[in-house]
Amino acid sequence: MNNKTNFLIIISIFSFLSCHHEVRQNIKSDVDYSNLKNIFRGNRYCSLNVAPMVDHRPKNETYDHNQKSASLFLPLILINIFNTAGPVFGEASNYDPHLRKSIDSLLKESLKLTNICSGKGKRYTLYPELKHYYGVRYEKNSFLIAAGIGLVSKFEFFPSAHVAFQLTLKETDTGKVVSTRYISENYLFNPTDPGLNINTSAFGPGAEILKATTRVPTIALHRLLTRLPYELETMLAQDHDIKVDQDSDPESFMLVRLTKEYDFNEIVIIEIKTGRILFNKITRRIFPIMSKPNEWVVAPVSVKTRRWLNKNDYHNLLNILNKFYKVSFKGNLTAATFSGVRDPKPDPVK
Amino acid sequence: MRKYSFYFYILIAVSCSTPTIMPNHNPGKLNNLKLSVPAVERISSKSVILYLEVDRTTSPIGAWLDDSDDQITPVMKTFVMANPGMVMFEKTALQLEKSGLKVYRLYNDQTYIPAAIKNNSILIKMTIENMEFHVRRTTDLKVYHLGRADISYKVQKNSKVFQGKTSVKGKTTENHDIFEVLAFHFCNTVKELL
Numbered sequence: 240m241n242n243k244t245n246f247l248i249i250i251s252i253f254s255f256l257s258c259h260h261e262v263r264q265n266i267k268s269d270v271d272y273s274n275l276k277n278i279f280r281g282n283r284y285c286s287l288n289v290a291p292m293v294d295h296r297p298k299n300e301t302y303d304h305n306q307k308s309a310s311l312f313l314p315l316i317l318i319n320i321f322n323t324a325g326p327v328f329g330e331a332s333n334y335d336p337h338l339r340k341s342i343d344s345l346l347k348e349s350l351k352l353t354n355i356c357s358g359k360g361k362r363y364t365l366y367p368e369l370k371h372y373y374g375v376r377y378e379k380n381s382f383l384i385a386a387g388i389g390l391v392s393k394f395e396f397f398p399s400a401h402v403a404f405q406l407t408l409k410e411t412d413t414g415k416v417v418s419t420r421y422i423s424e425n426y427l428f429n430p431t432d433p434g435l436n437i438n439t440s441a442f443g444p445g446a447e448i449l450k451a452t453t454r455v456p457t458i459a460l461h462r463l464l465t466r467l468p469y470e471l472e473t474m475l476a477q478d479h480d481i482k483v484d485q486d487s488d489p490e491s492f493m494l495v496r497l498t499k500e501y502d503f504n505e506i507v508i509i510e511i512k513t514g515r516i517l518f519n520k521i522t523r524r525i526f527p528i529m530s531k532p533n534e535w536v537v538a539p540v541s542v543k544t545r546r547w548l549n550k551n552d553y554h555n556l557l558n559i560l561n562k563f564y565k566v567s568f569k570g571n572l573t574a575a576t577f578s579g580v581r582d583p584k585p586d587p588v589k
Numbered sequence: 590m591r592k593y594s595f596y597f598y599i600l601i602a603v604s605c606s607t608p609t610i611m612p613n614h615n616p617g618k619l620n621n622l623k624l625s626v627p628a629v630e631r632i633s634s635k636s637v638i639l640y641l642e643v644d645r646t647t648s649p650i651g652a653w654l655d656d657s658d659d660q661i662t663p664v665m666k667t668f669v670m671a672n673p674g675m676v677m678f679e680k681t682a683l684q685l686e687k688s689g690l691k692v693y694r695l696y697n698d699q700t701y702i703p704a705a706i707k708n709n710s711i712l713i714k715m716t717i718e719n720m721e722f723h724v725r726r727t728t729d730l731k732v733y734h735l736g737r738a739d740i741s742y743k744v745q746k747n748s749k750v751f752q753g754k755t756s757v758k759g760k761t762t763e764n765h766d767i768f769e770v771l772a773f774h775f776c777n778t779v780k781e782l783l
Contacts, residue, residue: 371647401647418698421643425672477699501672528672529696531679550701570682572638572706573696 281484281544284360321382329374329452362411371403374452397428400455418474426459472547486543493538529574536574636691644674680772712745734767
C-alpha cells in the first residue's frame with residue numbers, strides 16, 4: 240500500500256473512533272427522583288395502581304427518522320457549495336432500549352416514594368400514556384468542495400427536550416373516569432447542570448452533543464416526575480368520597496407565587512393569627528399552575544398535611560383567612576388572590 | 590500533507606455530519622407573512638371563563654436563530670424555557686380583557702365555579718394542538734419573530750356548544766410579543782361566538 244492509502248485508512252479509523260462514541264442511555268440510572276420522598280405528611284385513604292404505560296409517541300420519535308437532505312448552490316463542475324440546516328432529533332436507537340419498561344418502573348417507584356395513597360380504601364388505577372419523549376438540536380452546515388480543497392462550516396445549537404404524558408385516573412372497580420390530565424415538560428441544555436458537558440474543538444462539538452441530545456429528555460422527565468405528585472393529588476381530590484387527613488383548625492397557610500417563566504414557585508408559609516413568616520423559599524415548580532405569573536395566591540394546600548384541599552375545605556380556609564387578610568377571587572377562579580393584611584392588623588409577634 | 594487536505598475534509602464531513610431537515614417542516618412559509626399590528630375590537634358580552642383544557646405544545650423544536658453564528662440568544666432561551674401554552678393562555682385572557690370583557694381564568698378542572706359566575710358567563714375551552722416559533726435575522730440585521738398556533742376551541746353559551754379549530758399565524762419585530770399577535774388573531778376568530 241502506498242502512503243496515500245495509509246493516510247486514508249488512518250483518517251477513517253480516527254473519524255470512526257471520534258464520531259461514534261457509545262451514547263446509548265439507561266434512564267433508570269440517569270433519573271434522580273429521591274427528592275420526592277415523603278412529600279405528603281398526612282394520608283389519603285385509597286389505593287392506587289399504575290397500569291402498564293402505553294407508548295403513544297408519534298412514529299417519527301420511535302425510529303431514527305433524521306433524513307439526509309441538502310441543498311446545492313453553484314452546481315459547477317469545479318466548485319460546489321452544499322448547505323444543510325434543520326432540527327436534528329436524538330436518535331431513537333440511542334435512547335434506553337427498554338424505554339417503556341423503564342419509565343413504567345420509574346413512575347411506580349416515584350409514586351410509592353411519595354406515599355400519595357395509604358394503600359387501603361377505594362381503589363384507583365392510573366393509566367399513563369407516553370405522548371412525547373425526545374431531545375432535539377438545531378444544526379446548520381455548509382460545505383465547500385473544490386478541486387484540491389474542502390471546507391466545512393458548522394453551527395450547532397444547544398439541544399432541548401420535550402416529554403409529555405396523558406394521565407387518566409379511573410375507579411378500578413367501576414372503570415369510571417375520575418380525571419384526565421395532559422402534562423408536559425421542556426428542558427433546554429444548560430452547561431452548568433451537572434453531568435452535562437459539551438466541549439468544542441476546531442471540528443465542532445463531536446460526539447458530546449449526541450450524548451447531550453440523548454440525555455436531555457431524562458432531565459425533562461425528572462422535572463416532570465417532581466410535578467407528578469401534586470398533579471395526581473388534584474386528580475384524586477376530585478373524588479370527595481376519599482377520606483383525607485386534613486387540618487380542621489389550621490394555624491398557618493401557604494402563599495404561592497409563580498415566576499414569569501412558569502418554572503419556579505415562591506412558597507411562603509404564614510402563621511394566620513400573627514402574620515409571622517415561617518417559611519420562604521423559591522423552588523422549582525411542584526404545584527400545578529393555579530395563577531398567572533407574579534400573582535400571590537392562597538394555595539389550596541394544607542400546611543400541616545401537605546394535601547390538596549377539596550373545594551369545601553379550601554373555602555373554609557378562606558373564610559378563616561378573611562378575618563385577618565384580604566383574600567378574594569378576582570379574575571382567577573382556581574385560587575384566591577392575596578392582597579395583604581386587613582386593618583386592624585393581626586397582633587404583632589410577642 | 591497539504592495535497593491530502595481535500596480527502597481529509599471530505600472524510601470528516603462524511604463521517605461527522607448528520608445533515609437533516611425535519612419532515613414536513615417549512616419555516617419559509619412563515620417568513621412570507623406581513624407584520625401584524627393588533628387592534629382590539631369591543632365585544633358585547635359581559636364575562637367569559639377561559640380555560641386551557643389541553644396544551645400539546647412542543648415548541649422547542651421550532652425555536653432557533655437563522656443566519657447567525659450565535660449559540661444561544663436570550664430570545665431563543667425565553668422561547669424554549671417559557672411554558673408557551675400558558676403564555677398563550679394568559680395573552681388570550683389579556684386580549685379578551687382589552688376588548689372590554691370580564692375574564693375569569695380557570696386553571697384546574699376541579700375548580701369550584703360560583704353559580705352566579707357560571708350562569709352569566711360564556712365558557713371558552715382552548716386546546717392548543719401545536720405552536721411553533723422562529724426567530725429570523727435578515728441580512729440588514731433586523732430580527733423578526735414568527736409564530737403559528739393550531740388551536741381547537743369549545744365555546745359554551747346558553748347551553749349551546751360551538752366547536753371549531755383554527756390556525757393563526759403572526760410576525761412581529763424583536764420588540765413586540767409574538768404571543769400577543771397570535772392571541773389577537775385567536776380572539777378575532779372566536780369573538781363572533783361571544
